[in-house]
Amino acid sequence: MSARPYAIMAEFENPAAILRAADKVRREGFRNWDVFTPFPIHGMDGAMGIKNSKVGWFSFIGGVTGYATGMLMIWFMNAVDYPIVIGGKPMFSPFYSFPPSYELTILFGAFGALLGMLFLNRLPRLHHPLLKNRRFALASHDRFYIVIETDDPKYSEPATRVMLETLGSKHIELVEE
Amino acid sequence: MADVSQASMTPRETPLVVRAPPAGLEREPLVAGGHGIGWLSDTIAGVAEGAMPPWWKYCFAISVTMMTVCFLCILYLMSTGVGVWGVTHPEMWGFAIVNFVWWIGIGHAGTLISAILFLLRQKWRTSINRAAEAMTIFAVMCAGIFPLIHIGRIWYGWWLFPIPNSNGIWPQFRSPLMWDVFAVSTYFTVSVLFWYMGTIPDLAVMRDRAKTKARKFGYGLFALGWTGSNRHWSNYEKAYLILAGLSTVLVLSVHSIVSLDFSVSQLPGWHTTIFPPYFVAGAVYSGFGMVLTLLVPLRRLLKLEEIITVRHVELMCKVLLLTGSIVAYAYLMEFFIAWYGGSPYERFVFLQSRLADPYFIAPLYGIQPAPYWWAEWMMILCNVLVPQLFWFKKVRTNMILVFVLAIMVNIGMWFERFVIVVVSLHRDFLPSNWGYYSPTWVDILQFLGTFGLFFTMFLLFLRYVPLIAIAEVKGVTPQADPHHPLGGAKTGGRHP
Numbered sequence: 001m002s003a004r005p006y007a008i009m010a011e012f013e014n015p016a017a018i019l020r021a022a023d024k025v026r027r028e029g030f031r032n033w034d035v036f037t038p039f040p041i042h043g044m045d046g047a048m049g050i051k052n053s054k055v056g057w058f059s060f061i062g063g064v065t066g067y068a069t070g071m072l073m074i075w076f077m078n079a080v081d082y083p084i085v086i087g088g089k090p091m092f093s094p095f096y097s098f099p100p101s102y103e104l105t106i107l108f109g110a111f112g113a114l115l116g117m118l119f120l121n122r123l124p125r126l127h128h129p130l131l132k133n134r135r136f137a138l139a140s141h142d143r144f145y146i147v148i149e150t151d152d153p154k155y156s157e158p159a160t161r162v163m164l165e166t167l168g169s170k171h172i173e174l175v176e177e
Numbered sequence: 178m179a180d181v182s183q184a185s186m187t188p189r190e191t192p193l194v195v196r197a198p199p200a201g202l203e204r205e206p207l208v209a210g211g212h213g214i215g216w217l218s219d220t221i222a223g224v225a226e227g228a229m230p231p232w233w234k235y236c237f238a239i240s241v242t243m244m245t246v247c248f249l250c251i252l253y254l255m256s257t258g259v260g261v262w263g264v265t266h267p268e269m270w271g272f273a274i275v276n277f278v279w280w281i282g283i284g285h286a287g288t289l290i291s292a293i294l295f296l297l298r299q300k301w302r303t304s305i306n307r308a309a310e311a312m313t314i315f316a317v318m319c320a321g322i323f324p325l326i327h328i329g330r331i332w333y334g335w336w337l338f339p340i341p342n343s344n345g346i347w348p349q350f351r352s353p354l355m356w357d358v359f360a361v362s363t364y365f366t367v368s369v370l371f372w373y374m375g376t377i378p379d380l381a382v383m384r385d386r387a388k389t390k391a392r393k394f395g396y397g398l399f400a401l402g403w404t405g406s407n408r409h410w411s412n413y414e415k416a417y418l419i420l421a422g423l424s425t426v427l428v429l430s431v432h433s434i435v436s437l438d439f440s441v442s443q444l445p446g447w448h449t450t451i452f453p454p455y456f457v458a459g460a461v462y463s464g465f466g467m468v469l470t471l472l473v474p475l476r477r478l479l480k481l482e483e484i485i486t487v488r489h490v491e492l493m494c495k496v497l498l499l500t501g502s503i504v505a506y507a508y509l510m511e512f513f514i515a516w517y518g519g520s521p522y523e524r525f526v527f528l529q530s531r532l533a534d535p536y537f538i539a540p541l542y543g544i545q546p547a548p549y550w551w552a553e554w555m556m557i558l559c560n561v562l563v564p565q566l567f568w569f570k571k572v573r574t575n576m577i578l579v580f581v582l583a584i585m586v587n588i589g590m591w592f593e594r595f596v597i598v599v600v601s602l603h604r605d606f607l608p609s610n611w612g613y614y615s616p617t618w619v620d621i622l623q624f625l626g627t628f629g630l631f632f633t634m635f636l637l638f639l640r641y642v643p644l645i646a647i648a649e650v651k652g653v654t655p656q657a658d659p660h661h662p663l664g665g666a667k668t669g670g671r672h673p
Contacts, residue, residue: 013658014656014663016659016664018659024339034202034408036405036406038214038405038648039214039414039649041407042576042658043660044410050411053411053415054412055419059423079337081345082345082346082347084349086349086351087351089480099325099353099359100415103218103363103427103434104359104363105369106423106424106427107363109419110366110367110420110423110424113416114416115373117413117415118401120412123401123409124402125401125402127402131404133627137384139212140384141218142215
């Protein structure tokens, strides 16, 4: 193998094993590594040391934008650009403009959440070295993987492999770029 | 866990011993049969992978035919005018609005299951949320047709949206009809976003299992390169939680706003403050009726009885019981307020237009029987009496009975909307304004045709998308719990 491999990948059989392994890998001080599971495992964020997700901010900004858009749009349309008296009601009132603005808050907030999630995850991504690996297809089925990238400062082929073996992995392989 | 770096996952010195609960108190598992998590992928994804069974093909042919009939009726309506419908003075809102409110109400169960039950940590929702959300989207599509075509000149439909036009006029936001446009279009869009986001991990499952190049490419494209990375799951779960929160406040607002179309007007029978909560409860009630109508046969036909268990069906029946009782309370309150409020017009609508049948009420009080008495009594039978049967476990666990009763719930809710729209309109303040509405064949075929659209979409959904959220169901099994013996834990407690 002439080219440097992308990462080392260790397979685990059950969630308890990978949770323990992830905890150990974090405490060893690795940085460029990740855990791949068919479903989110409760407690994994803590074991990996992942901080609270920032998706909420995207949604919040979306929501505020939506509410302001709704109010300004209705004010401009019904009080500025095309004012027309209807039943003696005011040209603009925050009360009658509330329902559409409320809906726009939710609409923009939802787009913020989805697009924020995709942005933070750097998705969509058309290609990934792991997705070329045949064994890795089981990561969406019933296996659990720890992948440590070779550009991690703590990475060294034999030592990392031994560590993953002691953690109980039955199948370890190198993933090509 | 304040200091993450100090936390350790090493087993405790003295293992915690938590004894199993007594046999009678142990909860049934959400997935029966004790299968591993790989079995879930095989079973659920298998439905969308193999050739569809013969019943699917027959149903699809019938649905597509009905959908075509619906579109032909719309073509006829567009080319001729709304005169092809039965709407005439004083009934300017006929079948179109009845069907609109009915379909949009059906959608509400999907969002309730996916959002509110998620916030309430009801794990059983995972087996049914995908199909229910799909049902929501297709129901809102069917609903969306009606307000668009009932405006008469469909080619002006875009005036409903705030798009600049050459006349220099803008939509009038003091009308609740404009609120409705925003509510329904937001509801549709957010439902699609939520549904799609929930589907991404399962599309990755489909991509990883795909045998042919075309399927690999198709599912791969829509899976957006999802790998199941825990760093991704972390953002994903947060986004899912936020979307659930937003959908909750959305679903409560949508049918409230639909009800404001009625209650902001002056017409007796429409002008009531109870409408928003009453409409939302009714919507959830009818939606669960439709979810049961779809899933009770499907779990049998697609052999998914171990994933959508009898317990799931029972729990849905309990939701029907609860929301049906709220609806019954709202009916009672309407009658009470009509009597207690003292408005002679309102009293007339409720006691005479709605209740007075030729056999019981009318002779008792010596009043004229009302022409639509059967609609109100149909609604009371299906929405007040039928759900009370779900108090009995024997009823809730009898699948054929549940299916029949769920269809009656749907019929009952359709009649509720018929009562509100048609019966309130047919006799208002002035007797010289009174009239009688009956639908034409176009009305009826158009309504039946929307079922064609609904089922065509739903059958295509079964064909191409995993109908149960694979990743979510995996996540609620004991095999997925790192602190459960089945999840590999050597020590620690038991989780149901």
